[in-house]
Amino acid sequence: MITYAAIAAKRRWTARSGRLPERARRGYDRSSMPTPAASTALFPHRHLLGIAGLSPAEISHLLAAAEDAVALNRQVEKKRATLRGRTQINLFFENSTRTQSSFEIAGKRLGADVMNMSVGNSSMKKGETVLDTAATLNAMRPDVIVVRHHAAGAVALLAQKVDCSVVNAGDGAHEHPTQALLDALTIKRAKGGIHGLVVAICGDVLHSRVARSNILLLNALGAEVRVIAPSTLLPVGIERMGVKVFRTMREGLAGADVVMMLRLQLERMNGSFVPSVKEYFAHFGLDAAKLAYAAPDAVVMHPGPMNRGVEIASEVADGPRSLIRDQVEMGVAVRMAVLETLAQHLPDA
């Protein structure tokens, strides 16, 4: 079955675009997968709250486990029983259809019972605090809670009060670790590795947890990270976080191997942070002309959901160098890897 999966994976990749043959050739080797006992030593954390605090080896460990899940996800029989009997709660204080479904599919494929809880229909609206919600959910004895919250640090706060594992699915402008991991996996599979690549992160870095987690992870794995944005969308002190700062796409994209676009929220487009959509797209929107500044084989990424015509043109988003749909696929795999790895720390595991 394993061999079959590898062959199937290879066939599908090569059949689709001719990309990534060497990665697919490397294929899927069960022997490289850690055993549960080894895994707790390789990843000695109960929660995944951020990329900060993870060693390069721990990051690589998660990525390796995710490669395994990619192959599984391409089989007809996608289920594993690693999390059978476990309860996973997706607690989303901020709406996100994409991330929530990705975590839900990941949990279900591993055999967990997954429950989604959105703030819209919870008592948080009646003034209950994050910690009360945490205590309530904790009493229901879940094994994993996946949390998204609009305030930086809220997920870590919640993690202090529960007995189960907690996965940060995005906290304010702080971190979104599974997004950075899925981005890294996507890059790794497209480019064969991460070390030495030039990655340009473009757009609203100020409000972006995706940018922060990616900066940390890509630096840990030895990439050269650049950020490109107008000064109003850059956090103070960003240059001390291990990035080169550029204010124009022409300079910032020069020779880049990976172009990572960020979403610009609607309310920030008209006069508050940038003068207009028109001006933003003209200077910072990624179209074919700007992409031409990057390396000839540069790939394009976006965490989604995209604002077409604001930060990215359709010709690029849907073009041959776009990895945007691959990112979604890698998302499920990475989240499976994360859930599975954390499950090794659960009692009786």
Add this chain to the structure above:
Amino acid sequence: MQPPADRPTLYVNARLVCPASGRDEIGSLLVDDGVIAEVGAKVAPSARAETIDCRGHVLAPGLVDLGAFVGEPGAEHRETIEAASRAAAAGGVTTIVARPDTTPPVDAPEIVDYLMRRARDTASVRFHPMAALTKGLAGHEMTEIGLLLEAGAVAFTDGPRSIASARVMRRAMAYGRDFGALICHHAEDAELSAGGAMNEGEFASRLGLPGRPTAAEAIVIERDVRLAALTGARYHASLVTCAESLDVVRRAKAAGSPVTCGASVAHLTLNENDVGEYRTFFKLAPPLRHEDDRRALVQALADGLIDVVCSAHDPQDVETKRRPFAEADDGAIGLETMLPAALRLVHSGDVTLHRLLAAMSTRPAEMLGLPGGALKAGAPADLVLFDLEAPWVLDAATLKSKSKNTPYDEARLQGRVLRTVVAGRPVYPYG
């Protein structure tokens, strides 16, 4: 406050430290009828007096804390005058000067009167209210400065609110000047720091928290010192936290403007890194700053540029602190820890004991027109006796305030209050 003790007390073998006179010697101090009767190396023993051996520990003027929040009226769940005064006594503070941002705010003479009667009945240390500078703390119309002064208000401030309008500020200062009113201002441009949760900079960026820039403070202080020069009003920047603001104050003082400034013990001893992983007990307004700014504050205190060191006592109940960082309330308690925490600066050799005690007693007393802040015959016998060297670890649960939001929980401190005396009567330790 209790009436003066009827029997004289003689403190012998004390290290008398008086920042007002510069005195630092081993000697005795005789208290009679609530005032200091005699002080010096040679005070004749009195058979009538109760004698207390200070064993060489420091006997200094009791601290005068400018700008504590005491919860009354309206926030008695956070603090009461009674609890705050017990905390003050345990911290060597003999005079509390209270912030007016209560509910309702202290913007009318009858509320001043209410507070003074409450304090008379429940406080164990001296208590003076500050009054609001604008009605309802709204920043639009000035309060009845003359009547409030007559009722007993000792200074004017809108508490933690900054007055946005330069026109309102100018009028209030010009009017207040005629009464010799001291105008204290929490200087921070609310627009520029809107939504900010901590000091703007690399650390906030890493935590993904919106920042409050130091410029928001310096801009307002710059405006205010120009208005002080224009109006001649006595202006006090309540809490300066950064080098930029200190530069503004330094220039204003050099130009002869009637300007003073204060700093909190927290800003002098902690920095933004103490926030760590979103620790809300370190969320203050203005926020804890970069270490460079803290160093600048310490230097300015040593140089005498900073007039007042205060506790910035701001009790918050647990519910408003047990939230995600950006949503938690600002503020930390400080009355009980202000002396031991500030003594870190003395032990590190950055600030002399005289200089620190002057900023915590002599200078604020002078500015407020209160007696005290000196060890001299005829002055009120408001005293603190403390062991300068005693090491100890703070346990927040033992603090006297109704709220326990201290940033110094489990902190290693050196220097401990042994006895606090108000008007000749010991108010700490109790009984």
